[in-house]
Amino acid sequence: MATIKDVSKLAGVSVATVSRFLNKNGYVSKEAAQAITEVIEKLNYRPNNIARSLAGKKTATVALMVPDILNPFFPEIARAVEDAAHEIGYTVMLCNTDNDADKEAKYIETLIQKQIDGLIISSYTIKPEQVVNLQKHSIPVVLMDNAFPGQDIVSLLSDNRGGGRLATQHLIASGCRKIGHICGPMHITSSRERTLGYEEAYKQTGQFMPSLITYSDFTVKGGYDSMIGLLDSHPDLDGVFASNDLMAAGAVKALIERGINVPADVKVIGFDGIHMEMMVPELSTIAQPIYEIGKTAMNYVVALINQEPIDKKSRLFAVELIEKQSTKR
Template identity: 70%
Template sequence: MATIKDVSKLAGVSVATVSRYLNKNGYVSKEAAEAIAGVIDKLNYRPNTIARSLAGKKTATIGLLVPDILNPFFPELARAAEDAANEYGYTVMLGNTDNDTAKEQRYLDTLIHKQADGVIISSYTIQPDHLRGLQKAGIPVVLLDNVFSSDSVVSFTVENKEGGELAVRHLLERGCRKIAHICGPLSITSSRERTAGYEAVSTGTDWFTPGLIAYSDFTVKGGHSAMQQLLVSHPDLDGVFASNDLMAAGALKALQEAGRRVPEDVKVIGFDGIQLEMMSPGLSTVAQPIYELGKTAVDVLIGLITEHPDIPEDKVFPVSLTVRQSTGG
């Protein structure tokens, strides 16, 4: 098995230069980098991450915790994170928590035990005190879709309330005159904010009533059930805004089963912007910049790991309207 000394000897550079190249830490000339890369490829050299971690260096691994891997939003997020991590020479360890705090804590304990260099957490159930073990171990954290009142944790969210307002205004512009809303779990901040956006536009209109809001669980089945309930209590509704795309897909199925044409009789819009190419009609949605979220999370986490001085503060990403057939696009 080739060693770092073998690489330095054949490349004609010092061991320290090879180390800087491998760790992307410090200056390496273009000529030296090309020579090192060529030798690494020739020798099929792989750094001994276990030995490096025992020596107090980095393990080149980061953790990514997500609440539901069956929701297409999170595989897209994971793909972006993995692509970005690979560019830095890092490996991503993925954990699916199932919105289970005990399972989430086991993953966090494992990441500490495995000496992960950093962790990205997209969780509906994480609380500040859950991060104490990571902080004690000196493992930096980036939060997605959640915000803690702590300067030690960088958080990235999107314009959830503005997105809810955008969805309802779009339905009104398309001619809807009685718009229902399928809300996600009230325990989730982003869900509450999207509902607040719906209420901000709807409250005060001649058609709005709190009974137009149905509550679900961010799943296709939940959206289907909520839509069935809304059709019973408000058979004259002509627009639906669901707080995520999976619930919108369930709503579409319930409308089709009830003989309602989409978009002719009822127009439907979701939230997230996940890939649902096989759905018919195509789903209009308020799209989050999923890939950008995952990539930026890794960029910032690597900056925290390497103690880069220019680490950004919490950031709110914009959302955008994607119009498809479900609202007459």
């Protein structure tokens, strides 16, 4: 295996020059950079990241922490993060927490010990003090789909409240008069905001009542169980807005099992915009720009690693209504 000394010898430059070139730290002439690049390709040289880490250098590795890898939203995020990382020579370590706070805490401790360069977190159980602790260990953090107001933490969020309004307004415009809402966990920022958007839009019709909201857990089973509960309480429902696409899929399953036609009898819309073409009927949804969010998260965490300025500590992404069969007139 080629070493940095082999590269410096063949390129005719010092080891320090090769090090500055590899770490992008300090001046390297164009001639030296070209010579080093040619030798690296010839020798197929790869920096020893473990040695660089022990020496206090960056390892070009970031971690992505997600709460549920079985939710198609998060593999799409992971794909975007990994694509962006590959473009700039970074490696991504995936940490799936299963919405388990203890598992999440163990991951964080391990990442601190491994001196990870940075961390992208999409979590429903993370606490602000955990993020602050990571920052104290010089590990930059970018939050996705969550925020801690008042904390100096970079956060990427979609327009969840606006999306909740848009979903509800779409159901109203499609002829729905009695609209139920399957809400996600209320301790999650995005879930609360989507519910607020539903309430703001539906209260304008004068038909809103608190019992039309049921609470679930962002899973297909949760959506199914909540839909059964809504039908038992409000058998005359003609519209449902679920706070994510998985719960919407569960709601459609429950409706079909009850012999209720979707969309002729009850129209259903979800939130996220994940790929669910296999569903019949195909699901209308409020789509987040999932790929753009993931790519932005990677670019932001690398900027923090390199101590580069970021234009906004909190960024809000626009959402889009995707109308498909489940809400057609």
